[in-house]
Amino acid sequence: MEVFSRDPVLLATILGTSLPFLSMATILIFTRHYPMLSSRISVSAIGFSLVSAIFLLVKLACAPGPIRYETGWLSSGLLHVPFGYFLDPLSLLMLTIVAAVAFLVQVYSLGYMAGDPGYSRYYAFQSLFAWAMMNMVIASSMLQLFIFWELVGLASYLLIGFYYEKQSASQAGKKAFVMTRVGDVGFFLGLIILTIGYGNLGISDLNTAASTHVLSQNLITLSALLIFCGVVGKSAQFPLLTWLPDAMEGPTPVSALLHSATMVAAGVYVFSRIFPFFSASPDAMAVALAIGTVTMLLASTMAMVTFDLKQVWAYSTISQLGLMVMALAAGGYFAGVYHLTTHAGFKALLFLCSGIFIHQYHTNDMRVIGKQGGRKLLIPMTCIIVGALALSGVFPLSGFFSKEAVLGALAENSNPIWLLAGLFGAFLTAYYSFRLIFFILCPQGGIEEKHPVDEMDAHVKQEHAEEHHGYLFWAMAIPVMILSALTLVLGFVEHPLENFMAGGIPTHHMQGVQHAAEQAHGGGHSWLLIAGVSAGLLGIALAWFEFGRKKAARVGFLGRFPTIWKLFERRWFMDDFFRKTLDRFVYAGLTRIFTMNDRRIIDGGIDGICFFTEAGGRLFSFLQSGMLQYNLLIMVLAAGVAILFFLV
């Protein structure tokens, strides 16, 4: 206790990051049957985490270096794995983001999930999710990080498959779990190689060792590529990106959490966490850059053809994650992290707004929502436009600043193709987000007025109207408004944030970062600002031309090419490819051999043992005559023989 009173930082860290776990345990064990109590417990736990995260951020804003609370966990010979908390600017920033988004999402869920039969379970899983993510963020060694990384995967599996009685939901949960697991195998192999080759999994040690050339180049490249596999799985990069759109099966607030601050952000976070390590291997960075670019473009094209509100944002998340990976891989450490930050804000905003629409109209189809008068919901409509503008990178919203930083980092690269891809991606992003906005804002043929057909309908309407102005509506509206306010202001803290982040990188790296940052902003790249914004505005203009005008056909230019439409709609046939590969190689080949092994060798062996035992039993069973007195007689005779033997 005395330690804590002397060190409030440690106290805040421990309390802030373990309260959600306690709340999960309490809900699952004690308060499952009291939904309101469960939600109060969960929300207050995460609220306390938010307070302590902000306290840590403020308290340590001017700390000279990272703070580590560590204890040796595994130590044997050359192997050293620490366990503890690692507080540096990156983890503090991420901790605050996670706590803030999780808190807002949980408050929002008070309204969105009201009356759901699994209300307590929902809050328990939300707490688990927040706990796992926060502990992943402040982990001090890669192994500890990996453990919580898997727990994040588990929590997202539970939440995606929350409506488990629905076949598609449980399938989507399984798909998310299995696909990310494929990447995680790579991650774990990378850690094993590092353990063998270096023997120390501490994050700061790893970064220092990589950048001071203690490790051999091949070792770094190999393990960096393998760890990047984990990033690919978790952050839904090419080719493991198809689980994320399916993850929409969960409740909308879960999607908001999943897509902004937790699950998918974990991959990018790991990339930036060991950024110096990655950047010591130019080959791994090149691979990451290519994968990020491909992901960004592929996902943007998919978003252009879907009519599902949530799917558009899901694809856009994938493409923005691709953009972050591109930024990091191009050496723009701050740009990547900054985009992660702003993206967490506006993507949560977009999902939560969509959630209000979906809650209101009980459909995911943007055309139907527009027809039924989606634009009449003023608060979510305004907020979703703010979010979409931020996503498109329009001044003065947060997305503008971070996207410019990313483009600046890409412009550093000698090959202009990456920058062009980035600009093209910005154009597509603006196009598909405003396609959605215009579908809701300017529906074809105006709004269809629904007339109350009978009393039942009128009753339903009245209920809805009550819901609108009651506590449930404001539980959803207030988080949305807070997030839009954040989206408005987050852009203007870029420079303080940049200085703050620069403190986190070891000194020999700082020069490069500052150099890149100077170049990214203003210095010689003023044309980039214009190019970036005009790409966004061009996309918005095209969307307006095709979907927003009064006389617009509302099909889009892709509608004229059914083949390409189909290609985009079927996600470039990636799912079909996986399905075929699975069917042909795994099920037809491996699985058959394994089945045969199971049936013939394992089952056969056990059956054989059983057969011999039984036959042996039959052979000697005549000894059991079933006559008590024969047994007695044999016993007496045996005793008599023994007595004769010993006495005579």
Added chain:
Amino acid sequence: MNNLNTYLIISAFLFSLGLLGVLQRRNLIGMLISIELMLNAANLNFMAFNRFLSPEPFVGQIIALFIMGLAAAEAAIGLSIILALFRKLHSINIERAQKLKG
């Protein structure tokens, strides 16, 4: 006549009689009675040894008393087992209890 061997022979005879009864009678009550015979043979032995070999401490007599108590307890348990068996088989013939025949 009044020496140790006479008593030992009588007791051996009683014991063999009891053993024969246990082995040969198919009636459970009969078996129980035969067991009592065997116990009494042992009792007789104890008394005889006590009387002829070490009369001073009455250990043999005390043990004989114990055996009588034990016999009473054993009879109670045996009878209750027989009763349970009778409820199940409606007979106290030992040949009917053949469920464990291999």
